[in-house]
Amino acid sequence: MSDLVDQIGSCIERGKVNLASPYPKDLKGQEGADEYARQAIAAGIGPERILGACNDGMQRIGAKFGRGEAFVPELLMAAKAMNAVMAHLKPFFAAGTVKPKGQFVLGTVAGDLHDIGKNLVSMVVAGNGWEVVDLGVDVKPAKFLDAVRSHPGCVVGLSALLTTTMGNMAATVKEIKAQFPSTVVIVGGAPLSAEAAAQMGADGYAPDPQGAAAFLAQFAAAA
């Protein structure tokens, strides 16, 4: 049975979605994350172990990404494979058998339409067992505030790619902190640094999707 769990993790790391998927080339014609997840559930493997395999697979591809051995397309294929597994776990979340680790409100700040980085964070965080509330791109502070109001106890993630929208990000952090001082806010994006994040009053800085997942894991452990 542990073979199935290992296979799920391996398929996610390699981005092997299902039997029909031609990627990666050396696994063409073989079963993928979708089939192994179905088999694992049929074999009575608990959803927590399957979720753990998702986490492990994403961690491994994330580490490769961090080392420059994999790039965004590989990460997206891994996330797609993970989503195929998550589809099988949905009924367990709906029934309350598996509870999300928390709610993560995420969006690209006002003035910025870039969504690739934000989507990657969304997929990786969801794969780590969090419920993601994705507000989209060009999100004004009022929309973040509404989301925090609707999701008490959530963590907020702000994304930006343009240097010139860092001011909007800082303003958003400030407004969230003014109205909801205990709400934890993390920021990420190409123009940012840990120093810039601290200066704008954010609680954390995520240099990449795995950084966001690691921060949230620490937050969940401390809560």
Added chain:
Amino acid sequence: MSTALPQFDRGHGVCEVAIGFGDLEIDRAAVVEVMGYRAGAMPEHFGELLDAALAQAATLSVVRAGYLLVAAGRVDERPGAVVLGGTVFSTQKIVAGALLRAERAAVFTCSIGPAMEEWTRAMMPDDPALGYIADAVGSAVAEALADRLHDHIGVQMARHGWRITNRYSPGYCNWSVAEQHRLFALLPPQFCGITLGESALMHPMKSVSGVIGVGTAVTHADYLCDVCGVRDCTYRAFHAGRAAHGAGGAAR
């Protein structure tokens, strides 16, 4: 490429340039490198997706480009500001410095239209890797279009004995994207089919706007990364990679 293309006077000095998709030099290898891959290192599957996206771009892009030549001047008490067509812009020091000796400026816009980004958006849910690659292709086409327009303007200005600077866009080199509203106010409404949202972002997204300094004493820099403050930038990494591997970098 140093040839002028046909251009049409749209009144009040506004010119629209007839650029076709076939006039663009889209560097497939550069798209691969911008995504992070060294030459030959991209998995075959993604190469196939890239070719599919390039084919779609050729079909879906509706290319439009144009410019307006305006008077340029400086604001003595504000070193980070320039006057373009009677409007003061807080471009910040990098752009203001480049335009310091400009007597005129070409305010330009160009766009590949909305269809490519609509297709990209449609691909994202089921095939995010294709969606990502298509987005990179859309950006590459828009940049190639801006490069071709830049080139055309250079040839046009050379006929008057004028030189041109690099092209500079709001959102880069510390120039606030909010100033896009002032830039577009100099141009006819919906010029090249582009509109601005409340946050000063362009629709269609795969559009480029900006300014090019024109004059007898302006200069074109080979490489802009040295003066730009954005350290963690895809294009900086791309140019650094090309320089390290001997392919040579392209300046805008």
